[in-house]
Amino acid sequence: MQAFLKGTSTPGTRPLKEKGTGTSGEKKQKSVPWVEKYRPKCMEDVVFQEEVVAVLKKTIEGADLPNLLFYGPPGTGKTSTILAAARELYGPELYRQRVLELNASDERGIQVVREKVKRFAQLTVAGHRTDGKPCPPFKIIILDEADSMTNAAQAALRRTMEKESRTTRFCLICNYVSRIIEPLTSRCSKFRFKPLANQVQEERLLDICDKENLKYSKEGIAALVKVSEGDLRKAITFLQSAARLNTDNEITESAVIEIAGNMVDEGYAATQIINQLHEAIIEEELNDKQKSAITEKMAVVDKCLVDGADEYLQMLSMCSVIMQQATE
The missing domain is CATH 1.10.8.60 (Helicase, Ruva Protein; domain 3)
Structure with missing residues (x-):
């Protein structure tokens, strides 16, 4: 029945449509999201992150790379930068063999670190670039949204980073560096990505x-x-x-x-209200202790909104703290 639905007469053959030649291939190219279509392909295309690009270019010229930690707001080029650097390091031929990219928000348990990450890190490095450029003797493992990994998974990753330091480099990408355990941050070169002008x-x-x-x-x-x-x-x-x-x-x-x-609707509106309240609180005649308590609560509420919490309840919680501090 499966062979009939797929349009194949024998289990060993595949339909010709899978190759995607002709008009179907053109349709696939047109359906690519513009975010991926216009993603920077080289380091020169990365904009507004001059310090990060300059440091990475120098390390690439020396064919050496430390463990990296990229953090900052979303959409500022963290993933694009390391992917562009990996392409320049390995070229189009060895890129797929030398780079492992995992989204830690989907795969964030300790089992993934023990299986996928550890298995890839233990592989030996082989192959040379056909264009004659020097090829570094290590692989790169990219863990996107690493701040979503559990503490147990981060602890297991620390041991893997130590054992496989000769053949593997790690790049951790996150929005909140405070969620990464200290043993990991101390083993990485940290780079902050700024919101684009x-x-x-x-x-x-x-x-x-x-x-x-x-x-x-x-x-x-x-x-x-x-x-x-x-x-x-x-x-x-x-x-x-x-x-x-x-x-x-x-x-x-x-x-x-x-x-x-x-x-964005409610979440965007709530974020705008927080920003306006923050500016108003600074100008209010409150002491430093009251202002610090209110701004700390604002930061907690903003983080909860990013994680998908209920906007109405979060705004009530924040307003209650503001009223409590203002009446003291």
Whole structure:
């Protein structure tokens, strides 16, 4: 029955459609999300992270690389930077053999560290670059969203980093460096990625509009930059959604606001309220102890909102602390 549904007469054969030649191949290329389509392919394409790029370029020239820890807000180029560095290190031929990328938010248990990570780290390094450039004698394991790993998994990873230091380098990527245990952070070179400036985002969005032959207005691009808040990935996603929403492929302010309202809605509104309250609390006539207690609660609420907590309950909790401190 399975062979009949797949359109095959014998179990050893495969349908010709799987090769994706001709028109079907073109459709697959068009369906690639713009976030992946315009992801930086080399170190020069990474924008607004000059310090990180400069340090990585020097280490790549020496064909040596320490264990890395990238942290900062989402959409600032953390994953793109290490992938671009790996491509320059190994070239297109050895890239797939030398790089293991895992999303730690999906695979974050100790069993993954013991099986996938440890097995890949123990593999011997073989092969040379065909272009004659020097190839480093180590592999790279990328753990995206490493702050979602359990403490037991992080402790097991520490031991693996020690034992396989000759043949493997690790790159941990996270949004909150405080969630990484100290034994791991002490073994890594830490790099903080900054939120992208508005001008940098605008230039990248305009470049994508030109390549995709999109019509746009200055107000529409400014709205994309505003709602993204330094997150270029979010801005590109909104741009592609706005292009599909309008049949004439024109990026207008109203289309961006409609898409941003549907996607972020309550969570975005709650974050904006926190930012406004933070500015108001600073100007209030409260002592330092009261202000510190309120701002600490704001940070906790902001983190809970990022993790998907209920907006109404979090705002009530924060307002109760503000009222308590203001009446003391």
